Amino acid sequence: MATTYDTIELKIPARPEFVSLGRLTVSGIASRIGFSFEAIEDLKIAISEAITNAVKHAFNEEDTGEIRIAFAVYEDKLEVTVTDEGKSFDAEKRKMEIGPYEEDEDADMLRVGGLGLFLIEALMDDVELHYDGGVSVVMTKYIEEKQVEGNAKIIST
Structure with missing residues (x-):
């Protein structure tokens, strides 16, 4: 049986x-489908980072393109795909250049740039990167809070 979902595109x-349009859109969608306040904040930060990365790295100042944001709304999760058609970059190579962050490092000494991917991975349940004439970042957040709250009510009564 195929999984059904609704798609919203921006x-x-x-x-x-x-960037704020992406934040507002994900906030509205996530609120409507039942995410907690904390999860919505995580989604807003992650989508902001993904869009900002596309703005900064995919296009030069003379060649501004467009960014497509697709929201796939499932029963148990929200999948957000941020796609640009600009120049591609090697995320793994970039991660090796800037990270990993060690607890004993001075935060002031962190190299700027590229931290967005680390942040996205920390805030989302699943993150995939695809390179095909640009970059697509696929971010998935599950609606676990509903399950946890439901279980807590059953246990406490």
Whole structure:
């Protein structure tokens, strides 16, 4: 049996002033399907990082393109895909250049740039990167809180 889901799509110019539209959209969708306040905040930060990365790295100042944000709404999760058609980059190579962050390191000494991917991976349940004439970041967040709250009510009564 095929899994059913609803799809919502948003296309924005690859410019910093449009990052907030992605945040507002994910906030509205996540709220509607029952995510907790904390999970919604995580989603907003992750999508902001993904869009900002696309704005910064995919296009140069003369060649601003567009960013496509697709929201796949499942019964138990939200999958957000941020896609640009700009120049691609090697995320694993970039991670090796900047990380990993060690607890005993001075935070002021962290190299700038690329931390967005670490943050996205920390906030989301699953993250996939695809390179095909651009970069797609697929971020998945499960609606676990509903299950946890339901179980807590059953146990406590």
